Amino acid sequence: MNNPISNLYRPIAPWSGRLILPQPSQRKPDGGVFIQIQNAPSSHRFLVGKQAWVKWHSTSHHTLWLSRATLDLKFDSTTYNSIEKTQAIHPKRLDGWQKVSPLESLAGARPDDDVQVELNVISATQEGNSWVLSIGDEPYQIAGVTKGLVTFVGPAGDRRYRVRHYNPASKAFNGPEEIVSCPDAGAIRSGQTVEQSSLVNIEKSPLNAGGLVYLRSF
Incomplete structure (x- = not known):
């Protein structure tokens, strides 16, 4: 049975997913990386949840x-001091790699393979048992897998909020209500005093009346 609330969410992009840095033994001359596919067009919906290889298409203007953007990477003393003394994230997995490509740099920018991107896929081809996505433009960093248009009704405690969905039939925000999680709201990074984001009184914002996009991670 279809979930009426889930049906109100849409894919955040036609092609999107989580980049995965290859192991040194898995690297290829094309500078590609792996991606765990989270969204795909209907013609390739069977790839959702699977892993593919991402590389640049030969026709890309990039x-x-x-x-010129493919470089050897070797941390110096300044970088090591930064690692020890600050909360900055450094691509430690890439230290010592030669000919690091832009895609490898993006995938390796965070330590846990959690960089999510939208892809401009020109072609999706099967090579043996694997799939290869060839892109024509730079990946866009995104957050979430699906998106819904909602108005915020009020706080529900523990960084959660009650929201009301847009109803396409009535063209108004009188659709189903649900409680959504906003884990980053009010978060303060170690060593800092300023919140990264805040939802305090968001239901009173003038922008809320026209609807806000809520990004869901599943």
């Missing part, structure tokens, strides 16, 4: 600068 091919002119890719070789």
